[in-house]
Amino acid sequence: MSERFTPADVAKQLDYCTYCPKMCRHACPVSTTTGRETLIPQAKMDRLNKLRAGVSPWTTENADPLWACTGCRHCTVYCDHANEPGLVLFGGRAEAQRKGVAHPALAGYAERFRARDERLARQGKERFGAARFADSGQVGFWPGCDTVDKGAADVAAAFAVFERVGAEHVRLVDAGLTCAGYPLLAAGLTDLFRWHAGKVAGALRRFRTVVINCSACLYALRGQYDGEGVSVGTEVLSLAEFLAQHASRLSVPATKKSVYYHDPCYLARYAGVIEPPRRVLSQIATVREFGWSRHDTECCGGGGLLPKTAPATADAMARRRLAEVAAGGGGTVVTSCGTCAFMLRRNAPASVEVVDLPTAIAQLTDIPVPLLPASLDDATSG
Numbered sequence: 001m002s003e004r005f006t007p008a009d010v011a012k013q014l015d016y017c018t019y020c021p022k023m024c025r026h027a028c029p030v031s032t033t034t035g036r037e038t039l040i041p042q043a044k045m046d047r048l049n050k051l052r053a054g055v056s057p058w059t060t061e062n063a064d065p066l067w068a069c070t071g072c073r074h075c076t077v078y079c080d081h082a083n084e085p086g087l088v089l090f091g092g093r094a095e096a097q098r099k100g101v102a103h104p105a106l107a108g109y110a111e112r113f114r115a116r117d118e119r120l121a122r123q124g125k126e127r128f129g130a131a132r133f134a135d136s137g138q139v140g141f142w143p144g145c146d147t148v149d150k151g152a153a154d155v156a157a158a159f160a161v162f163e164r165v166g167a168e169h170v171r172l173v174d175a176g177l178t179c180a181g182y183p184l185l186a187a188g189l190t191d192l193f194r195w196h197a198g199k200v201a202g203a204l205r206r207f208r209t210v211v212i213n214c215s216a217c218l219y220a221l222r223g224q225y226d227g228e229g230v231s232v233g234t235e236v237l238s239l240a241e242f243l244a245q246h247a248s249r250l251s252v253p254a255t256k257k258s259v260y261y262h263d264p265c266y267l268a269r270y271a272g273v274i275e276p277p278r279r280v281l282s283q284i285a286t287v288r289e290f291g292w293s294r295h296d297t298e299c300c301g302g303g304g305l306l307p308k309t310a311p312a313t314a315d316a317m318a319r320r321r322l323a324e325v326a327a328g329g330g331g332t333v334v335t336s337c338g339t340c341a342f343m344l345r346r347n348a349p350a351s352v353e354v355v356d357l358p359t360a361i362a363q364l365t366d367i368p369v370p371l372l373p374a375s376l377d378d379a380t381s382g
């Protein structure tokens with residue numbers, strides 16, 4: 001499904017939001033966390049409407065609220081018109097880029113993105129070993145940039161799990177790239193996104209199936225590439241969907257540990273991947289639900305480049321997400337996205353452990369995971 005809108009669609013959504021009695025205000029994690037009325041979805045859409053109509057001039061200051069959105073789609077769940085403020089605001093960011101009034105934190109972002117992706121691809125090859133990579137084959141694994149950068153142990157765990165379930169033929173996609181380009185979309189750099197998507201698609205289509213461990217990459221591949229005229233031309237699965245196909249081969253522990261599952265918003269609300277991670281986990285653990293979960297999940301703060309444009313707010317959103325678990329005495333939170341795992345892990349209180357799905361499976365079923373050489377974590381994040 002393409003998420004692109006015609007100019008008439010955008011104008012209609014902006015008008016509906018502008019005159020709306022703020023029916024979705026409770027759902028926005030950015031405005032709720034900051035307590036700022038100017039950041040509720042209706043106010044952000046009204047701001048963009050004024051910019052588009054020329055009522056307010058395009059300045060960095062006036063465009064600032066457009067960046068206070070993770071694209072999490074929670075507002076859409078409560079919208080009778082099925083409006084998409086996240087996607088429309090990202091479109092507004094592209095306009096801000098064209099007018100030279102993008103967020104100051106994104107200065108030089110195109111070059112920073114490219115340099116980081118090349119560095120991670122190079123370091124990933126060194127760390128995971130060339131034998132784990134292939135440029136074509138049956139099943140390609142695409143962990144996503146944040147997993148390669150901050151969750152390399154999850155890649156090692158994924159391979160240990162693949163071997164345990166008889167999927168030892170899976171190989172890392174040898175593309176010289178690690179990101180499917182979602183951050184470029186979120187930065188409003190649509191031309192660069194299209195160019196990058198073409199390169200990624202060229203590498204992915206040499207595999208019959210590609211397995212993705214980044215909810216934003218999955219969203220970009222399934223929802224945005226087509227709209228930019230880029231065909232992936234191969235089956236694209238989330239890691240949770242792929243592992244759910246093999247879950248029956250996992251050994252069931254004598255005693256099932258209790259774990260919470262955090263739904264990544266791009267995985268649950270855009271890709272509709274809600275049951276597969278629960279199918280895998282419920283076989284080897286007792287799954288507990290957050291108060292807000294499934295289609296109603298709350299964002300961890302990692303989307304929409306919020307960690308770059310409003311890092312304190314992004315971290316506060318992650319802490320807010322985990323507060324419920326801490327208040328209940330703590331425990332283990334499992335998620336299924338490298339970015340969510342990183343954001344939640346770095347903001348977790350002492351009583352809460354956060355693990356990504358492959359590591360959770362390895363831990364819960366006693367699959368040994370080999371240690372990796374030298375950490376990548378000292379590298380500077382782009």
Ligand code: SF4
Pocket residue numbers: 016017018020021022023024025041042045075076078079080081082083084085
């Ligand atoms: S997304 Fe829907 S509910 Fe939210 S402000 Fe816009 S019209 Fe109102």
Ligand code: SF4
Pocket residue numbers: 027028029030031040041044068069070071072073074075076085086087
């Ligand atoms: S997409 Fe999420 S962050 Fe953006 S306005 Fe809607 S609820 Fe808020």
